[in-house]
Every structure is written in structure tokens, then in C-alpha cells.
Amino acid sequence: MLAMGMPFSTSAADNNLPQMGESAPGANAKASLAKDAVCTRCHDESETAPVLSLYQTKHGVRGDARTPNCQSCHGESEKHLxxxxNVKGRPQPDVVFKKGAYEPSDDKTRAGQCLTCHKGGARSNWDGGQHQNNQVACNNCHTVHAPADKILNKKTQTEVCFTCHKEQRADTHKISTHPIQAGKVVCADCHNPHGSAGPKLMKRNTVTETCYTCHAEKRGPLLFEHQPVNEDCTNCHTPHGSNIAPLLRSRPPFLCQECHDGAHASGTPAGPNSAGNQNGLAISPSANITGRACLNCHSVIHGSNSPAGGFLQR
Ligand code: HEC
Ligand code: HEC
Ligand code: HEC
Ligand code: HEC
Ligand code: HEC
Ligand code: HEC
Ligand code: HEC
Ligand code: HEC
Ligand code: HEC
Ligand code: HEC
Incomplete structure (x- = not known):
């Protein structure tokens, strides 16, 4: 096992200095490995799956008193031992995470094992979250017996999410996208897959607050605000990808006309949803439907701080 590299490395021990009243790291490590030996006398390097790679991960930092043993995750498994x-063959361990020799345990049992140690923090909203509600458990995303857990690495995280979310994968290949394929923006920058107090597993409490974490310049208060911007960026944008740049739900003027469906008037204002008044059209229809349409004039669509910036024109 020492050949695997990690368990007794001094750096690991240094980072996990024992608390008051705890025994020395060396003693912890020995006690901990002795517990594992109950299982590792059979499950060793000869296994087809790399079971002992666990020792190359944070779950294998033997100086740390909080470190799990095989049985903290798989259960005491007395019958298996x-x-x-009365049973032909070897009975299964108490908790099986992945289909192999045995059927996996149900999702709640699997997640329950991990939550004995990882309940709070980012996972405070796990219960009732969209993943928990739909039979997704921790190890549907996380891999424990591997030197690297793909989901924790920005370069490989999306691969894991895309195995289930094909629609979002397709979106990231559209003309206008967040740099998701390039690995610069990843799913967990906007979503908390463990559960959220906000909609759609948003990392913050609202979509807009989540967008502001990177697009802070769009946050008000501004002298002249455009109401739908403060409400929800997805009134106009789609986050994963669109064929209309930049990440727009539809093309102006149609996008604008979803809300501004009245006649455009000079002197006779045609605000949102006002009854169609055809008399006062100030601009020709062709100016509306070509190029940047409404944006030719209303160029500061997110709001303006210019004293002359009413009507979002500068
Ligand atoms: C932190 C929780 C955890 C600990 C500790 C743990 N396991 Fe696992 N085990 C899992 C999960 C989750 C899987 C599913 C595959 C994966 O995530 O790598 C698994 C899979 C397995 C498998 C099936 C191999 C496979 O990949 O299908 C065996 C055998 C196994 N564990 C044995 C052990 C032994 C022996 C120990 C102690 C050295 C141990 N486990 C410690 C969580 C754990
Ligand atoms: C006496 C030997 C022995 C001991 C001790 C033992 N196992 Fe097993 N284990 C087996 C055998 C045999 C299988 C059947 C699967 C196979 O053929 O690899 C198995 C299967 C498993 C599997 C499913 C592997 C798969 O590929 O689906 C897990 C998980 C597992 N054991 C965990 C444990 C844990 C955790 C412990 C300690 C509590 C433990 N085992 C102790 C012999 C043992
Ligand atoms: C007995 C307690 C215990 C159990 C059970 C447990 N873990 Fe952990 N886990 C830890 C400790 C301790 C760490 C290291 C924390 C640290 O370094 O701050 C850790 C770290 C992690 C990390 C971060 C790894 C990294 O490289 O940053 C992940 C992900 C994780 N655990 C997932 C799981 C999953 C999934 C399960 C269930 C299959 C599980 N844990 C079960 C104690 C546990
Ligand atoms: C839908 C995929 C998914 C599921 C299911 C999932 N995780 Fe995670 N987990 C992630 C991602 C992505 C990260 C990295 C988060 C980041 O970078 O902000 C992560 C990070 C972690 C970490 C390390 C960082 C931290 O928050 O402390 C731990 C520990 C962890 N998860 C435990 C769990 C446990 C326990 C469960 C089950 C109750 C679970 N995860 C279920 C995707 C998932
Ligand atoms: C094992 C399959 C699986 C994996 C892997 C997975 N998800 Fe999910 N996810 C689901 C299921 C099932 C649902 C609930 C049904 C639905 O809304 O599609 C869901 C729901 C969601 C939702 C909420 C949808 C809504 O309508 O509220 C978001 C957001 C999400 N997942 C993001 C992620 C992210 C980010 C990752 C990777 C970190 C990920 N998922 C990995 C299966 C998965
Ligand atoms: C820039 C922020 C951002 C990133 C990055 C992001 N999402 Fe989303 N996602 C959102 C927002 C906002 C919503 C809700 C609005 C919507 O449905 O368009 C959402 C909705 C979802 C939904 C629910 C779909 C639905 O139609 O309701 C899923 C599933 C999802 N995202 C998965 C992912 C996955 C997987 C990734 C990584 C490849 C990812 N997201 C990356 C912001 C983001
Ligand atoms: C993790 C940081 C991050 C978060 C969170 C984020 N973005 Fe972005 N956004 C970026 C980056 C990086 C770019 C690319 C900038 C570039 O290419 O110059 C970008 C670009 C954009 C663009 C312009 C796209 C184009 O084709 O030019 C829009 C629109 C956008 N984001 C909207 C949103 C919305 C809406 C949200 C919230 C749902 C959001 N962003 C959340 C980082 C983020
Ligand atoms: C009323 C519709 C609308 C809403 C709501 C909206 N946007 Fe935009 N956004 C646009 C349009 C249209 C463009 C393209 C502007 C152009 O081409 O001059 C754009 C461009 C962008 C760009 C790229 C160019 C730039 O200005 O930096 C980013 C980033 C962006 N929006 C972020 C956001 C964020 C974040 C929110 C929520 C706080 C938001 N948008 C809400 C319509 C909207
Ligand atoms: C989701 C609905 C919605 C969309 C989409 C939308 N708007 Fe608005 N817009 C509003 C609301 C609500 C107001 C505030 C009306 C009021 O104060 O009476 C407003 C106000 C305005 C104003 C007047 C600002 C002022 O200072 O009085 C202009 C100009 C405007 N929008 C242009 C646009 C353009 C151009 C687009 C397309 C890029 C657009 N809007 C898309 C809802 C929307
Ligand atoms: C040729 C420049 C120009 C174009 C193109 C343009 N507008 Fe305007 N718009 C203005 C001016 C100037 C005002 C200032 C108020 C006025 O004079 O009535 C205005 C005012 C508005 C107002 C607020 C006042 C009112 O009439 O309710 C809204 C909403 C609006 N425009 C929406 C749009 C939409 C939606 C489009 C695209 C379909 C658009 N505008 C295209 C120049 C333009």
C-alpha cells in the first residue's frame, strides 16, 4: 500500500495536525489501516476495479481522525464478512454503490452513508433538491475509488453532467454560448448540484444574483433601469447556448415585442402591452426588422447612468 504513494506522506500529516486530546497521526494511521484490513485482506491490488486508489484521495489521508474506513461507507457488512x-455464495455488503457482483443499494441508502459526514455546508438543501427527488445519489456524480474525481475538476466536470443532461450539451455547441466547452465556465459556477434555496438549483437565491457573481457591472442601481433586467436575466437570455448572439432567447425586434407589443410612438408613448395604436409609428418597420433593430436606438438595453439616458438610448 505504501507503494501507492500517499498514506504516510509527511505533507498529508502536516496538513492534518491532530486536535487536542487526539492521538498522534501515526497511531491514527495504524488504527485506521487495521480497520480497513478487515476488508483489504480480500480486496487488494488484485481487484479489477482500483479499490486501493482510495488511499490517493482525501478519504485516504490516514493521519486524519475523520477519515472513513471501508465500513463507514459500505456498512459493517457482517454477513459479507x-x-x-443459509445463502448460496457470499452475501452482499450492507451498502453497494455500483452494479457489479451485486445490485446497488437504493439511492437514499447510498446518499445516507455519505451524509453521515457531509451533511451541512453546500449540502444543506440536499433533501428535497431536484437530484435527491429524482433518485440521483452522491456516487452518480462522484467517484471515490479513483485518484481523481472527474466532477471536481473543471476540465472534466461537464462530461459527468452531460451523461444525463444531453439537452444542455447540445446547447453548448450553438453559435453563442458561455465558454463551457473551453472549461472556463462550468456547471457548478451557476448551479449547486447538491440542492439550492433558489430555482433550478441556482448557486445563489435567484438567477440574477447568480449572474451578478461574474457580471457585476450589470448590477444596479442605475439612474434609468430596464425593469426586466433586474427581474430575471433569462427574460431575454438563455444561459447555456443560443443561435442568436449574445445568448438571446429570440431575435430583436421580436424579443422586445414579446413585451412591447403596442405601436411605437413619438409623443404617443406605446409602452408595454398598451393597446395597439397604429397612428403614431415613429420609425419605419424596415428599421425595426433589419440588423440590430430596436437596439440601433435603444443601445444601452441593461439600463443607463447617463443623465440623458432615459429611454435606454445612451
Ligand atoms: C468514502 C466512501 C467509501 C469508502 C471509505 C470505501 N468505499 Fe468502496 N465504494 C464506494 C463507492 C462510492 C463505490 C462505487 C465506485 C466508486 O465510486 O469508485 C465503491 C465501490 C467499491 C467496490 C466495488 C468496485 C467498483 O468500483 O465497482 C469495492 C470492492 C469496494 N468499494 C471496496 C472497498 C474497500 C475494501 C474499502 C476500504 C479500503 C472501501 N471500499 C472504502 C465508497 C467507499
Ligand atoms: C473473505 C473475503 C472477503 C472479505 C473479508 C470481504 N469481501 Fe467483499 N467481496 C468478496 C467477494 C468474493 C466478493 C464477490 C465479488 C467478486 O467476485 O469480486 C465481494 C464483493 C464485494 C463488493 C462488490 C464488488 C463488485 O465488484 O460488485 C463490495 C463493495 C465489497 N465486497 C466490499 C467489501 C467490504 C467493504 C468489506 C469489509 C467490510 C469486504 N468486502 C470484505 C470477498 C470478501
Ligand atoms: C466517515 C466520514 C466520511 C464519509 C462517510 C464520507 N466522507 Fe467524504 N470526506 C471525508 C473527509 C474527512 C474528507 C476530507 C475533507 C477535507 O479535507 O476537508 C472528505 C472529502 C470528500 C470530498 C472532497 C474530496 C476532494 O478531493 O476535495 C468529496 C467529494 C467527498 N468526500 C465525497 C464523499 C462521498 C461521495 C461519500 C459517500 C460515498 C463520502 N464522501 C463519505 C469524510 C467522509
Ligand atoms: C449532480 C452531481 C452531484 C451530486 C449528485 C453530488 N455532488 Fe458533490 N459535488 C458536485 C460538484 C460539481 C462539486 C464541485 C462543486 C464546486 O466546485 O463548487 C461537488 C463537490 C462536493 C464536495 C467537495 C466540496 C464541498 O462542497 O465540500 C463534497 C464533500 C461533496 N461534493 C459531497 C457530496 C455528497 C455527500 C453528495 C450526496 C449527498 C454529493 N456530493 C452529491 C456534484 C455532485
Ligand atoms: C445520473 C444522472 C444525472 C447527473 C450525472 C446529473 N444530473 Fe442533474 N438531474 C438529473 C435528474 C434525473 C434531474 C431531475 C429531472 C430533470 O429535471 O431533468 C436533474 C435535475 C437537474 C437540474 C434542475 C432542473 C430543474 O428543472 O429544476 C439541474 C440544474 C441539474 N440537474 C444540473 C446538473 C449538473 C450541474 C450536473 C453536474 C454537476 C448534473 N445535473 C448531473 C440527473 C442527473
Ligand atoms: C452561466 C450560468 C449557467 C451555467 C454555466 C450552466 N447553467 Fe444550467 N441553468 C442556468 C439557468 C439560469 C437556468 C434556468 C433558466 C433556464 O431554464 O434557461 C439553468 C437551467 C438548467 C437546467 C434545467 C433545464 C430547464 O429547462 O429548466 C439544467 C438541467 C441545467 N441548467 C444543467 C446545466 C449543466 C449540465 C451545466 C453545465 C454543462 C449548466 N447547466 C451550466 C444557468 C447556468
Ligand atoms: C462564472 C462566471 C459567470 C457567470 C456566473 C455568468 N457568466 Fe455570463 N459570461 C461569463 C464569461 C467568462 C463570458 C464570456 C466573456 C467573453 O467571451 O468575453 C460570459 C458571457 C456572457 C454573455 C455574452 C455572450 C456572448 O456571446 O458574447 C452573456 C449574454 C452572459 N454571459 C449572460 C449571463 C447570464 C444571463 C448569466 C446568469 C444566468 C451569466 N452570464 C452568468 C462568465 C459568467
Ligand atoms: C430586456 C432584455 C435583456 C435582459 C433582461 C438582459 N439582457 Fe443582457 N443583453 C440583451 C441584449 C439585447 C444584448 C445585446 C446588446 C447589444 O448587442 O448591444 C445583451 C447583451 C449582454 C451581454 C454582452 C454584452 C454586454 O453588454 O456586456 C451580457 C454579458 C449580458 N447581456 C448580461 C446580462 C445579465 C447578467 C442580465 C441580468 C442581470 C441581462 N443581460 C439581462 C438583452 C437583455
Ligand atoms: C420581459 C419583458 C420585456 C422585454 C423582453 C423587453 N422589455 Fe423593455 N420594458 C419592459 C418593462 C416592464 C418596462 C418598463 C415599462 C414602464 O415603466 O412602463 C420596459 C421599458 C422599456 C423602455 C423605456 C425605458 C424608459 O426609460 O422609460 C424601452 C426603451 C425599452 N423597454 C426597450 C426595450 C427593447 C429595445 C427591448 C428588446 C431588446 C425590450 N425593451 C425588451 C419589459 C420588457
Ligand atoms: C430610430 C430609433 C428608434 C428605434 C429603431 C426604436 N426606437 Fe423606441 N424610442 C425611440 C425614441 C427616440 C424614444 C423616445 C420617446 C419618444 O420619442 O416617444 C423611444 C421610446 C421607446 C419606448 C418608451 C416610450 C414609449 O413609446 O412607450 C419604448 C418601450 C420603445 N421605444 C421600444 C422600442 C422597441 C421595442 C423598438 C423595436 C421594435 C424600438 N423602440 C425601436 C427611438 C427608437
């Missing part, structure tokens, strides 16, 4: 004379 001793065999059951």
Missing part, C-alpha cells in the same frame, strides 16, 4: 450458511 462471515458468510451466511
Amino acid at each position: 462471515k458468510g451466511d450458511p
Whole structure:
């Protein structure tokens, strides 16, 4: 096992200095490995799956008293250890995470094992979250017996999410996208996959607050605000990808006309949803439907701080 590299490395021990009243890291490590030996006497390097790679991960930092043993995750598994004379073959361990020799345990049992240690923090809203509600458990995203857990690395995280979310994968190949394929923006920059107090597993409480974490310049208060911007960026934008740049839900003027469906008037204002008044059209229809349409004049669509910036024109 030492050949695998990690368990007794001094750096690991240094980072995990024992708390008051705890025994020395060396003693912890020994006690911990002795516990694992209950299982590792059979499950060793000869396994087809790399079970002992666990020791190259944070779950294998043997100086740390909080470190799990095989049984903290798989359960005491007494029947598996001793065999059951009434059962043909070896009975399964208490908790099986992945289909192999045995059927996996149900999602709540699997997640429950991990949550004995990882309940708070980012996972405070796990219960009732969209993943928990739809039979997704921790190990549907996380891999424990591997030197690197793909989901924790920005370069490989999206691969894991895309195995289930094909629609979002397709979106990231459209003309206008967040640089998701390039690995610069990843799913977990906007979503908390463990559950959220906000909609759609947003990392912050609202979509807009989440967008502001990177697009802070769009945050008000501004002298002249455009109401739908403060409400929800997705009134106009789609986050994962669109064929209309920049990340627009539809093309202006149609996008604008979803809300501004009255006649455009000079002197006779045609605000949102006002009854169609055809008399006062100030601009020719062709100016509306070509190029940047409404944006030719209303160029500061997110709001303006210019004293002359009413009507979002500068
Ligand atoms: C932190 C929780 C955790 C600990 C500790 C743990 N396991 Fe696992 N085990 C899992 C999960 C999750 C899987 C599913 C595959 C994966 O994530 O790598 C698994 C899979 C397995 C498998 C099936 C191999 C496979 O990949 O299908 C075996 C055998 C196994 N564990 C044995 C052990 C032994 C022996 C130990 C102690 C050295 C141990 N486990 C410690 C969580 C754990
Ligand atoms: C006496 C030997 C022995 C001991 C001790 C033992 N196992 Fe097993 N384990 C087996 C055998 C045999 C299988 C059947 C699967 C196979 O053929 O690899 C198995 C299967 C498993 C599997 C499913 C692997 C898969 O590929 O689906 C897990 C998980 C597992 N054991 C965990 C544990 C844990 C955790 C412990 C300690 C509590 C433990 N085992 C102790 C012999 C043992
Ligand atoms: C007995 C307690 C315990 C159990 C059970 C447990 N873990 Fe952990 N886990 C830890 C500790 C301790 C760390 C290291 C924390 C640190 O370094 O701050 C950790 C770290 C992690 C990390 C971060 C790894 C990294 O490289 O940053 C992930 C992900 C994780 N655990 C997932 C799981 C999953 C999934 C399960 C269930 C299959 C599980 N844990 C079960 C104690 C546990
Ligand atoms: C839908 C995929 C997914 C599921 C399901 C999932 N995780 Fe995670 N987990 C992630 C991602 C992505 C990150 C990285 C988060 C980041 O970079 O902000 C992460 C990070 C972590 C971390 C390390 C960082 C931290 O928050 O402390 C731990 C520990 C962890 N998860 C435990 C769990 C446990 C326990 C469960 C089950 C209750 C679970 N995860 C279920 C995707 C998932
Ligand atoms: C094992 C399959 C699986 C994996 C892997 C997975 N998800 Fe999910 N996800 C689901 C299921 C099932 C649902 C609930 C049904 C639905 O809304 O599609 C869901 C729901 C969601 C939702 C909420 C949808 C809504 O309508 O509220 C978001 C956001 C999400 N997942 C993001 C992610 C992210 C980000 C990752 C990677 C970190 C990820 N998922 C990984 C299966 C998965
Ligand atoms: C820039 C922020 C951002 C990033 C990055 C991001 N999302 Fe989203 N996602 C959102 C917002 C906002 C919504 C809700 C609005 C919507 O449905 O368009 C959403 C909705 C979802 C939904 C629910 C779909 C639906 O139609 O309701 C899923 C599933 C999802 N995202 C998965 C992912 C996955 C997987 C990734 C990584 C490849 C990802 N997201 C990256 C912001 C983001
Ligand atoms: C993690 C940081 C991050 C978050 C969170 C984020 N963005 Fe972005 N956004 C970026 C980056 C990086 C770019 C690319 C900038 C560039 O290419 O110059 C970008 C570009 C954009 C663009 C312009 C796209 C183009 O084709 O020019 C729009 C529109 C946008 N984001 C909207 C949003 C919305 C809406 C949200 C919230 C749902 C959001 N962003 C959340 C980082 C983020
Ligand atoms: C009323 C519709 C609308 C809403 C709501 C909206 N945007 Fe935009 N956004 C646009 C349009 C139209 C453009 C293209 C402007 C152009 O081409 O001059 C744009 C461009 C962008 C750009 C790229 C150019 C730039 O200005 O930096 C980013 C980033 C952006 N929006 C972020 C956001 C964020 C973040 C929110 C929410 C706080 C938001 N948008 C809400 C319509 C909107
Ligand atoms: C989701 C609905 C919605 C969309 C889409 C939308 N707007 Fe608005 N817009 C509003 C609301 C609500 C107001 C505030 C009306 C009021 O104060 O009476 C407003 C106000 C305005 C104003 C007047 C600002 C002022 O200072 O009085 C202009 C100009 C405007 N929008 C242009 C646009 C353009 C151009 C687009 C397309 C890029 C657009 N809007 C898309 C809802 C929307
Ligand atoms: C040729 C320049 C120009 C174009 C193109 C243009 N507008 Fe305007 N718009 C203005 C001016 C100037 C005002 C100032 C108020 C006025 O004079 O009535 C205005 C005012 C507005 C107002 C607020 C006042 C009112 O009439 O309710 C809204 C909403 C608006 N425009 C929406 C749009 C939409 C939606 C489009 C695209 C379909 C558009 N505008 C295209 C120049 C333009």
C-alpha cells in the first residue's frame, strides 16, 4: 500500500495536525489501516476495479481522525464478512454503490452513508433538491475509488453532467454560448448540484444574483433601469447556448415585442402591452426588422447612468 504513494506522506500529516486530546497521526494511521484490513485482506491490488486508489484521495489521508474506513461507507457488512450458511455464495455488503457482483443499494441508502459526514455546508438543501427527488445519489456524480474525481475538476466536470443532461450539451455547441466547452465556465459556477434555496438549483437565491457573481457591472442601481433586467436575466437570455448572439432567447425586434407589443410612438408613448395604436409609428418597420433593430436606438438595453439616458438610448 505504501507503494501507492500517499498514506504516510509527511505533507498529508502536516496538513492534518491532530486536535487536542487526539492521538498522534501515526497511531491514527495504524488504527485506521487495521480497520480497513478487515476488508483489504480480500480486496487488494488484485481487484479489477482500483479499490486501493482510495488511499490517493482525501478519504485516504490516514493521519486524519475523520477519515472513513471501508465500513463507514459500505456498512459493517457482517454477513459479507462471515458468510451466511443459509445463502448460496457470499452475501452482499450492507451498502453497494455500483452494479457489479451485486445490485446497488437504493439511492437514499447510498446518499445516507455519505451524509453521515457531509451533511451541512453546500449540502444543506440536499433533501428535497431536484437530484435527491429524482433518485440521483452522491456516487452518480462522484467517484471515490479513483485518484481523481472527474466532477471536481473543471476540465472534466461537464462530461459527468452531460451523461444525463444531453439537452444542455447540445446547447453548448450553438453559435453563442458561455465558454463551457473551453472549461472556463462550468456547471457548478451557476448551479449547486447538491440542492439550492433558489430555482433550478441556482448557486445563489435567484438567477440574477447568480449572474451578478461574474457580471457585476450589470448590477444596479442605475439612474434609468430596464425593469426586466433586474427581474430575471433569462427574460431575454438563455444561459447555456443560443443561435442568436449574445445568448438571446429570440431575435430583436421580436424579443422586445414579446413585451412591447403596442405601436411605437413619438409623443404617443406605446409602452408595454398598451393597446395597439397604429397612428403614431415613429420609425419605419424596415428599421425595426433589419440588423440590430430596436437596439440601433435603444443601445444601452441593461439600463443607463447617463443623465440623458432615459429611454435606454445612451
Ligand atoms: C468514502 C466512501 C467509501 C469508502 C471509505 C470505501 N468505499 Fe468502496 N465504494 C464506494 C463507492 C462510492 C463505490 C462505487 C465506485 C466508486 O465510486 O469508485 C465503491 C465501490 C467499491 C467496490 C466495488 C468496485 C467498483 O468500483 O465497482 C469495492 C470492492 C469496494 N468499494 C471496496 C472497498 C474497500 C475494501 C474499502 C476500504 C479500503 C472501501 N471500499 C472504502 C465508497 C467507499
Ligand atoms: C473473505 C473475503 C472477503 C472479505 C473479508 C470481504 N469481501 Fe467483499 N467481496 C468478496 C467477494 C468474493 C466478493 C464477490 C465479488 C467478486 O467476485 O469480486 C465481494 C464483493 C464485494 C463488493 C462488490 C464488488 C463488485 O465488484 O460488485 C463490495 C463493495 C465489497 N465486497 C466490499 C467489501 C467490504 C467493504 C468489506 C469489509 C467490510 C469486504 N468486502 C470484505 C470477498 C470478501
Ligand atoms: C466517515 C466520514 C466520511 C464519509 C462517510 C464520507 N466522507 Fe467524504 N470526506 C471525508 C473527509 C474527512 C474528507 C476530507 C475533507 C477535507 O479535507 O476537508 C472528505 C472529502 C470528500 C470530498 C472532497 C474530496 C476532494 O478531493 O476535495 C468529496 C467529494 C467527498 N468526500 C465525497 C464523499 C462521498 C461521495 C461519500 C459517500 C460515498 C463520502 N464522501 C463519505 C469524510 C467522509
Ligand atoms: C449532480 C452531481 C452531484 C451530486 C449528485 C453530488 N455532488 Fe458533490 N459535488 C458536485 C460538484 C460539481 C462539486 C464541485 C462543486 C464546486 O466546485 O463548487 C461537488 C463537490 C462536493 C464536495 C467537495 C466540496 C464541498 O462542497 O465540500 C463534497 C464533500 C461533496 N461534493 C459531497 C457530496 C455528497 C455527500 C453528495 C450526496 C449527498 C454529493 N456530493 C452529491 C456534484 C455532485
Ligand atoms: C445520473 C444522472 C444525472 C447527473 C450525472 C446529473 N444530473 Fe442533474 N438531474 C438529473 C435528474 C434525473 C434531474 C431531475 C429531472 C430533470 O429535471 O431533468 C436533474 C435535475 C437537474 C437540474 C434542475 C432542473 C430543474 O428543472 O429544476 C439541474 C440544474 C441539474 N440537474 C444540473 C446538473 C449538473 C450541474 C450536473 C453536474 C454537476 C448534473 N445535473 C448531473 C440527473 C442527473
Ligand atoms: C452561466 C450560468 C449557467 C451555467 C454555466 C450552466 N447553467 Fe444550467 N441553468 C442556468 C439557468 C439560469 C437556468 C434556468 C433558466 C433556464 O431554464 O434557461 C439553468 C437551467 C438548467 C437546467 C434545467 C433545464 C430547464 O429547462 O429548466 C439544467 C438541467 C441545467 N441548467 C444543467 C446545466 C449543466 C449540465 C451545466 C453545465 C454543462 C449548466 N447547466 C451550466 C444557468 C447556468
Ligand atoms: C462564472 C462566471 C459567470 C457567470 C456566473 C455568468 N457568466 Fe455570463 N459570461 C461569463 C464569461 C467568462 C463570458 C464570456 C466573456 C467573453 O467571451 O468575453 C460570459 C458571457 C456572457 C454573455 C455574452 C455572450 C456572448 O456571446 O458574447 C452573456 C449574454 C452572459 N454571459 C449572460 C449571463 C447570464 C444571463 C448569466 C446568469 C444566468 C451569466 N452570464 C452568468 C462568465 C459568467
Ligand atoms: C430586456 C432584455 C435583456 C435582459 C433582461 C438582459 N439582457 Fe443582457 N443583453 C440583451 C441584449 C439585447 C444584448 C445585446 C446588446 C447589444 O448587442 O448591444 C445583451 C447583451 C449582454 C451581454 C454582452 C454584452 C454586454 O453588454 O456586456 C451580457 C454579458 C449580458 N447581456 C448580461 C446580462 C445579465 C447578467 C442580465 C441580468 C442581470 C441581462 N443581460 C439581462 C438583452 C437583455
Ligand atoms: C420581459 C419583458 C420585456 C422585454 C423582453 C423587453 N422589455 Fe423593455 N420594458 C419592459 C418593462 C416592464 C418596462 C418598463 C415599462 C414602464 O415603466 O412602463 C420596459 C421599458 C422599456 C423602455 C423605456 C425605458 C424608459 O426609460 O422609460 C424601452 C426603451 C425599452 N423597454 C426597450 C426595450 C427593447 C429595445 C427591448 C428588446 C431588446 C425590450 N425593451 C425588451 C419589459 C420588457
Ligand atoms: C430610430 C430609433 C428608434 C428605434 C429603431 C426604436 N426606437 Fe423606441 N424610442 C425611440 C425614441 C427616440 C424614444 C423616445 C420617446 C419618444 O420619442 O416617444 C423611444 C421610446 C421607446 C419606448 C418608451 C416610450 C414609449 O413609446 O412607450 C419604448 C418601450 C420603445 N421605444 C421600444 C422600442 C422597441 C421595442 C423598438 C423595436 C421594435 C424600438 N423602440 C425601436 C427611438 C427608437
